[in-house]
Amino acid sequence: MSEQNEVREIRINPIVPSESVLVATARSMRPKKAEELAPRDTRKHVETCPFCRGNEHKTPPVILSWPPEGDWQIRMVENLYPVLGDDREQANFNFGLQQTIDGYGRHEVIIDHHEHGIAVHEMSESHLAALFGVYQTRMRQLFESDERLKYVLIFKNFGPAAGASIPHTHSQVIAMPVVPENVEAEVRNSAMHFAKHHHCIFCALIDEALTFEATIYDRASGAVRRKINVGQYVVERGEKFIAIKPFASRYEWEVHILPLQHQADFLDVRGEDLADLARVMKRTMARLDAVIGGAQYNFFLHSVPHDAQRAAHAPSYHWHLEICPRTSIPTGFELGSGLFVNTINPEQAAEKLRAVEL
Ligand SMILES: [Zn+2]
Ligand SMILES: [Zn+2]
Ligand SMILES: [Zn+2]
Numbered sequence: 001m002s003e004q005n006e007v008r009e010i011r012i013n014p015i016v017p018s019e020s021v022l023v024a025t026a027r028s029m030r031p032k033k034a035e036e037l038a039p040r041d042t043r044k045h046v047e048t049c050p051f052c053r054g055n056e057h058k059t060p061p062v063i064l065s066w067p068p069e070g071d072w073q074i075r076m077v078e079n080l081y082p083v084l085g086d087d088r089e090q091a092n093f094n095f096g097l098q099q100t101i102d103g104y105g106r107h108e109v110i111i112d113h114h115e116h117g118i119a120v121h122e123m124s125e126s127h128l129a130a131l132f133g134v135y136q137t138r139m140r141q142l143f144e145s146d147e148r149l150k151y152v153l154i155f156k157n158f159g160p161a162a163g164a165s166i167p168h169t170h171s172q173v174i175a176m177p178v179v180p181e182n183v184e185a186e187v188r189n190s191a192m193h194f195a196k197h198h199h200c201i202f203c204a205l206i207d208e209a210l211t212f213e214a215t216i217y218d219r220a221s222g223a224v225r226r227k228i229n230v231g232q233y234v235v236e237r238g239e240k241f242i243a244i245k246p247f248a249s250r251y252e253w254e255v256h257i258l259p260l261q262h263q264a265d266f267l268d269v270r271g272e273d274l275a276d277l278a279r280v281m282k283r284t285m286a287r288l289d290a291v292i293g294g295a296q297y298n299f300f301l302h303s304v305p306h307d308a309q310r311a312a313h314a315p316s317y318h319w320h321l322e323i324c325p326r327t328s329i330p331t332g333f334e335l336g337s338g339l340f341v342n343t344i345n346p347e348q349a350a351e352k353l354r355a356v357e358l
Helices: 125-145 181-197 201-211 273-293 333-339 346-355
Strands: 008-010 020-024 062-066 074-078 093-097 098-100 106-111 151-158 170-176 214-217 225-227 234-238 241-244 257-258 296-302 320-325 338-341
Touching: 062 125, 074 125, 106 125, 125 151, 125 170, 125 273, 181 201, 201 241, 234 273, 234 346, 241 273, 257 273, 273 320, 273 346, 333 338
Parallel strands: 020 338
Antiparallel strands: 008 020, 062 074, 074 106, 093 098, 106 170, 151 170, 151 296, 214 225, 234 241, 241 257, 257 320, 296 320
């Protein structure tokens, strides 16, 4: 694909059809935020930062550090301003249409690296593998600590454009008594797909990305309407993991990382495979950073919920990491319609990401 044809179409998310995206490449569709993005903090050490080495006394109590002995590389602490808190023995509240569920849960912070402003693609592969290992360890501990916890969301906000309030690189862990609606929708719809087709829809998407090829012609004029090339959605491929540009990407530079072999639970990734995950992650983030010119993003981990149906959903759900770089601000149209607007053709975005020389 050399020339970008103007695209204006609504793309239906194959997993959650209610989440559709308007791909409209006409330039003026949306205010670009890139110019006014506050630059991220790239300093290595900041004397006053509570997350920097030497300021350990300024953080809430430590939960775990890695490595356990000597200078820490990764450090996990309680959140000073948790959105979900500890047991308050507060009953669920129901009054007319006002219903609440007790805000019970955990909210913790993982200081990803001792270097203040380091970006993910600048971390070593072994460090990233250790970070994914810390995610697993804490997820497992939380699930084992309390059976009321149904979901552990691990996410990262990087850069002011992504809502990071503390500039020191960090991820967050929120353990909650409910399954978030977007995960629930993925779980429900992939289970429906499985019941009908007897295969995992995420596995099918990976297969399509790796093998699908088609040319679709206009019946009347005979002109090529759409051409799908093998691998055109693949951004990065490792031995065990793959990074894919979703066909119905909500964000211009959105990329998802998934295990190539079916796996529902992030906790099931074997220790020796974390290195490949780290490599795919590092290379993907380096591509994004090069193309966007300093990526500010959110990423979050979607894994099978640990609720009563966990085993039933294991064949149909497939864990993944969604990386959503923030390059523009949602407009009234998006907020009012719930329809995401993407101004870059996802096929072309994938091509640009692949073209980066690493
Ligand atoms: Zn710092
Ligand atoms: Zn699968
Ligand atoms: Zn997801």
